[in-house]
Amino acid sequence: xxxxxxxxDTKRCVGxxxxxxxxxxxxxxxxxxxxxxxxxxxxxxxxxxxxxxTSERCNHCDSPPCVTCCPTGxxxxxxxxxxxxxxxxxxxGCKACLAACPYGARFIHPEGYAxxxxxxxxxxxxxxxxxxVDVCPTRCMHxxxxxxxxxxxxxxxxxxxxxxxxxxxxxxxxxxxxx
Amino acid sequence: xxxxxTTRHNPMVDPTLHVWEWQIPVYLFLGGWVAGSMVLTGxxxxxxxxxxxxxxxxxxPWIGLVLISLGMGALFLDLEHKLYVWRMYLTLQPLSPMSxxxxxxxxxxxxxxxxxxxxxxxxxxxxxPAIAAFARQLQSHTATRWLSLANIVVGIALGIYTGIxxxxxxxxxxxxxxxxGPLFLVSGLSAGAAFAHVIAPDHREQEQLLRFDNLFLMTExxxxxxxxxxxxxxxxxxxxxxxxxxxxxxxxxxWVLVVGLGILLPLAIQSLMVAGRIPHTIVAxxxxxxxxxxxxxxxxxxxxxxxxxxx
Numbered sequence: 001x002x003x004x005x006x007x008x009d010t011k012r013c014v015g016x017x018x019x020x021x022x023x024x025x026x027x028x029x030x031x032x033x034x035x036x037x038x039x040x041x042x043x044x045x046x047x048x049x050x051x052x053x054t055s056e057r058c059n060h061c062d063s064p065p066c067v068t069c070c071p072t073g074x075x076x077x078x079x080x081x082x083x084x085x086x087x088x089x090x091x092x093g094c095k096a097c098l099a100a101c102p103y104g105a106r107f108i109h110p111e112g113y114a115x116x117x118x119x120x121x122x123x124x125x126x127x128x129x130x131x132x133v134d135v136c137p138t139r140c141m142h143x144x145x146x147x148x149x150x151x152x153x154x155x156x157x158x159x160x161x162x163x164x165x166x167x168x169x170x171x172x173x174x175x176x177x178x179x
Numbered sequence: 180x181x182x183x184x185t186t187r188h189n190p191m192v193d194p195t196l197h198v199w200e201w202q203i204p205v206y207l208f209l210g211g212w213v214a215g216s217m218v219l220t221g222x223x224x225x226x227x228x229x230x231x232x233x234x235x236x237x238x239x240p241w242i243g244l245v246l247i248s249l250g251m252g253a254l255f256l257d258l259e260h261k262l263y264v265w266r267m268y269l270t271l272q273p274l275s276p277m278s279x280x281x282x283x284x285x286x287x288x289x290x291x292x293x294x295x296x297x298x299x300x301x302x303x304x305x306x307x308p309a310i311a312a313f314a315r316q317l318q319s320h321t322a323t324r325w326l327s328l329a330n331i332v333v334g335i336a337l338g339i340y341t342g343i344x345x346x347x348x349x350x351x352x353x354x355x356x357x358x359x360g361p362l363f364l365v366s367g368l369s370a371g372a373a374f375a376h377v378i379a380p381d382h383r384e385q386e387q388l389l390r391f392d393n394l395f396l397m398t399e400x401x402x403x404x405x406x407x408x409x410x411x412x413x414x415x416x417x418x419x420x421x422x423x424x425x426x427x428x429x430x431x432x433x434w435v436l437v438v439g440l441g442i443l444l445p446l447a448i449q450s451l452m453v454a455g456r457i458p459h460t461i462v463a464x465x466x467x468x469x470x471x472x473x474x475x476x477x478x479x480x481x482x483x484x485x486x487x488x489x490x
Contacts, residue, residue: 020186032190034187034189038185038186039184040185041182042182043180045180056187069275069348072267073272090266091260092259093263094257094259099483100349102486104187104189104193107189108259112261169350169487
């Protein structure tokens with residue numbers, strides 16, 4: 001059974017926001033909301049500064065607190081790809097999942113349900129890549145099965161230095177950033 | 180130095196999380212108050228009393244029904260997808276305290292309603308003989324014992340769940356404490372005892388409730404100390420969250436409203452009342468209720484403000 005994840009090369013990412021625009025277009029994300037976004041972290045002291053640009057979204061964690069806290073089962077882990085999804089028809093809009101997510105990856109859709117990145121499952125099920133991965137002009141984003149040692153994402157993680165966001169939160173995120 | 184810039188701008192999430200407003204603290208306060216009242220009702224139902232002697236335990240179930248309905252009303256107002264609320268009751272999610280809470284609330288109503296029915300005098304029910312017969316059965320010694328046990332068990336479950344609800348959301352370091360459950364339960368017991376003291380018809384009961392409340396207030400102080408010590412010693416992220424109450428934007432309201440006016444001052448006044456130095460007054464119980472409400476507001480608002488330190 002596949003376990004989808006993403007690898008993003010911070011050496012290549014220029015923060016152009018194509019991934020953000022592609023997601024909004026592909027998923028009809030309402031105005032004033034976003035399922036993915038760009039963050040820039042400036043670290044160090046002058047003159048030794050380091051700028052890291054990251055394209056961020058739901059981390060589809062292996063231990064997703066948004067799923068365990070959900071009172072209706074609307075937030076769930078889908079069998080195919082072990083992707084974290086929200087069943088809009090079950091969501092009551094209690095916002096516990098928003099409070100439980102250490103990444104701030106969820107928001108309330110204007111229609112009232114919790115919304116977030118789906119890894120574009122509707123595209124992946126057709127054999128396509130997520131929209132953000134597809135449009136990236138620097139090819140910094142990679143998507144695939146983390147459980148398949150031969151997949152591109154597994155090989156990148158095995159051979160390159162990488163980090164995940166907020167590892168201490170204990171959610172075991174599945175988006176890896178190459179250093 | 181770390182400077183973080185983000186293009187994200189989602190409502191309720193940025194710049195800091197603010198998904199819950201007044202509705203949730205009000206619900207947690209009213210739920211805790213009802214929980215405390217139920218535990219006290221259960222205790223008072225087990226007390227021997229002379230025939231015809233009235234007890235505040237007869238009034239608390241009625242008030243509990245009103246308070247829990249107001250609380251659930253506030254909870255409903257908070258939901259963003261209101262028409263789907265019935266989805267709560269098609270499932271029990273074993274790992275979700277909110278799911279457990281939904282079912283506990285369903286238990287609260289029948290326990291309170293049966294307790295209320297048992298307090299009705301025959302005259303009230305003359306027009307409904309079947310209900311009158313049922314009410315008389317509820318007044319039997321055995322039924323009273325069972326109802327008392329149900330009040331205590333469901334009351335404790337309701338009181339603790341309101342705290343665990345927050346502490347299970349581990350992404351908010353301020354809430355990541357097992358002490359929140361007992362703290363909210365004891366705060367609810369304190370609110371319940373304070374209010375029951377005001378409406379108690381019997382002086383002996385008033386004295387008893389005052390002593391209980393003083394005990395609850397002292398326990399609450401101890402639990403607040405444990406809560407802060409736990410946060411300060413468990414790690415950097417939690418220690419930073421504790422600073423919200425120890426030098427941050429919520430410090431003044433926490434120490435003045437919750438600890439000072441909500442616990443220490445009423446404890447002092449009520450100690451003097453118990454000692455017979457001053458007459459009974461509703462000032463202290465009102466301060467206890469104010470402090471309980473302020474506690475929920477501070478914990479809910481400050482908790483949302485706390486977050487895991489970024490990479």
